[in-house]
Amino acid sequence: MNSAITSNELGDTPHETTRKSRDSRPFFTTTIGDFTFTALFAAAVLTMPIWLAPIGAGYPDILQKFAIFGIFAIGFNILFGFSGYLSFGHAAFLGTGSYAAVWMFKLLSMNAIFAIPFAIIVAGIFALAIGYICLRRSGIYFSILTLAFAQMSYNLAYSVLTPITNGETGLQISRSDPRLIDRALGEAGASLPSPNFFGIELQGYPGFYFCAILLILGFFLALRIRNSTFGLMLFAIKSNQNRMGYTGFASRPYLLTAFVISGMYAGLAGGLLAVTDPLAGADRMQWTASGEVVLMTILGGVGTLLGPVIGAAVMKYLEQIFSSFNDNFLYRTFDFLPDWAQTVAVEITSPFVGEGWHLTLGLLFMVIVIFLPGGIMEGMRRITGLFRKSKTADETDHARMKHE
Numbered sequence: 001m002n003s004a005i006t007s008n009e010l011g012d013t014p015h016e017t018t019r020k021s022r023d024s025r026p027f028f029t030t031t032i033g034d035f036t037f038t039a040l041f042a043a044a045v046l047t048m049p050i051w052l053a054p055i056g057a058g059y060p061d062i063l064q065k066f067a068i069f070g071i072f073a074i075g076f077n078i079l080f081g082f083s084g085y086l087s088f089g090h091a092a093f094l095g096t097g098s099y100a101a102v103w104m105f106k107l108l109s110m111n112a113i114f115a116i117p118f119a120i121i122v123a124g125i126f127a128l129a130i131g132y133i134c135l136r137r138s139g140i141y142f143s144i145l146t147l148a149f150a151q152m153s154y155n156l157a158y159s160v161l162t163p164i165t166n167g168e169t170g171l172q173i174s175r176s177d178p179r180l181i182d183r184a185l186g187e188a189g190a191s192l193p194s195p196n197f198f199g200i201e202l203q204g205y206p207g208f209y210f211c212a213i214l215l216i217l218g219f220f221l222a223l224r225i226r227n228s229t230f231g232l233m234l235f236a237i238k239s240n241q242n243r244m245g246y247t248g249f250a251s252r253p254y255l256l257t258a259f260v261i262s263g264m265y266a267g268l269a270g271g272l273l274a275v276t277d278p279l280a281g282a283d284r285m286q287w288t289a290s291g292e293v294v295l296m297t298i299l300g301g302v303g304t305l306l307g308p309v310i311g312a313a314v315m316k317y318l319e320q321i322f323s324s325f326n327d328n329f330l331y332r333t334f335d336f337l338p339d340w341a342q343t344v345a346v347e348i349t350s351p352f353v354g355e356g357w358h359l360t361l362g363l364l365f366m367v368i369v370i371f372l373p374g375g376i377m378e379g380m381r382r383i384t385g386l387f388r389k390s391k392t393a394d395e396t397d398h399a400r401m402k403h404e
Helices: 014-023 033-046 058-082 091-107 112-134 139-160 180-184 204-226 227-248 249-275 287-300 308-321 329-335 339-352 354-371 376-403
Strands: none
Touching: 058 204, 058 227, 058 249, 058 287, 058 308, 091 139, 091 180, 091 249, 091 287, 112 227, 112 249, 112 287, 139 287, 139 376, 180 227, 204 329, 227 249, 287 308, 287 354, 287 376, 308 354, 308 376, 339 354
């Protein structure tokens, strides 16, 4: 039966499918290799303390947020951007990863080498259980199911599972924790410990570079997934899941694998949140955290590789920097204006900063959705296209003049 279905009946020939898959890739990955692209990305990430300093984002705390939520958004994009399945419950895996990491700190060691893998594994198992149920439905029903499971997880962590999660107070480390490995090695001191990586405390810039290296590895893995046969199957599901089924391919195993991988990325991000701040609370499982990663991905560009990272950085910049602006800062900013103009400028801009930073985020989101449906990456693609057209036009004119 499957052999009777021709490529024309399915719409596109295999060559057209391959070409469209290549065309959907980011505009600068079509001409350079995966390793070169990753090297450029790594260089940009590792030098962020330098080139983000002029806009006030060169501090290690905010850089850690950029890296951690960049990982979270990359993982979410593997499910949403590659396969088209929108999850509203990824905060459940973020919170699970945090709880798992803190328990490793309490039971075994403050070395992150134990906490991070355990956070990824626990989040992956949790994602497998939830994905197995939720992927029985698609579309809005899938989204609602994931949201329901996330809220159930939040309520369980907040009340029912208090012996494990410590309820509303949150799970945190203490001097009386067993920390079996640390005590066996004589590394358990009397003071309250902090997470480390073989003795290197993961605070400040060392903590950022630890998160940045994992971001680079996560980015490279997502790049390899996108360019693999598995990634092509996910894009086929996103394009037309019914047609894929007609060819004899079962879409559910691919979707479940993508869901688990995406959940493991979220668990890694949750574990890193616990590494930079050894506290796990139920608030990381709230629906608002799930909504944030959706906004990050849409702002940056759904289905792209750099887009989710850029979207995460933009949102965290607005949250960390814009929210700190006050009227005094605005008055200093507009002090070059006459007094009456300065007052007017402050009155106009003050609702968009400080506690009103969400208003700026909302306006930015509206502009992106209306004018750049492909997110910030589409804007970059358009700008690059303009330069290419200008260059092509100049070369054509030059060739014409030379011919004449």
